[in-house]
Amino acid sequence: MKRALITGIDGQDGSYLAEFLLEKDYEVHGVIRRVALEDPEHQLWRIKHILGKIKVHAGSLESYPSLFSIVEKVKPDECYHLAAQSFVSYSFEDEFSTINTNINGTHYVLSAIKERAPKCKFYFAASSEMFGHAKEVPQNEDTPFHPRSPYGISKVAGFDLTRNYREAYGIFACNGILFNHESPRRGFEFVTRKITNAVAEIKHGLSKELRLGNLDAKRDWGFAGDYVKAMWMMLQQDKPDDYVIATGETHSVGEFVELAFGYAGLDWKKFVIIDKNFYRPAEVNILQGDYSKAQNKFRWEPVVKFKKLVEMMTEADIKRASGKNNPSTCNVPVK
């Protein structure tokens, strides 16, 4: 039985990946912050249904000793390093903690693997945010990085660390350059979930408006459930490498808004207010990924495309807001 270690197992991607690996008969271990372990009802809602099947370890990206001892104890065959401060807006508010936590956390995990489990295959959650002010559209593995946020900068450093551990120490280390990926388990601070949650609240008379920033920004949005499969596929190849994972389509925030409100039978113009407070100091205007390398190398394809994704998320939030039991969003309070 293969052993996998997932940092950030309680996040959107970690929860889908854990389910995927359990189905493949992996022994699944996860690193979780102690504060989350102490409040499972609110903090572990995405993995509540599999807590009996996985092993969780208290650890923090800020503590090398905690990560070192988990790697030493678990001796994983595969490590998926997903944990990070991943909200771009927040990274402008507290640049230092985002940069310190994200860069050091990646460095600590890589170093612990090199010291205690050098045969372990390593996956780093790199990001399309690294392309930032992109030099070309669509972006592929050769597109130069021009990050536009402290978060993006921290991911470029994580990418370079991962590649360097591969080249310098022979670690099987891969970078997954994932474009935006969403689901009914997405955090409420990200624009897609903020929109679908608001649509549901408005539909049920719990809210009257939705305040948003830049509706013109364009993103390549895919489904997180499809993307975790690509993470695993990267680690099953003969050689470690870096891959773009995307849908190949780009859509504006405004299009997402229109589709989500339309799905609920609502006219978005009556509810959406543009609020400059949600604009960023530096914006990434357009992301669109060219995933042909992953497609050619291991036949990965996105299954859920934009329209289906918007409908899936809106429907899940409408059901949740109406009090119906939805396993994928279990027990998340309506904010």
Ligand code: G4F
């Ligand atoms: O949903 P977002 O906050 O995601 P963003 O910044 O693209 O980052 C996400 O994708 C990255 C991959 O490229 C990940 F690495 C990262 O961890 C995260 O998952 O914002 C999307 C767009 C932005 O252009 C933003 O300016 O939506 C725009 N936007 C407009 N109004 C808003 C809002 N974003 C948020 N969060 N809230 C708004 O009210």
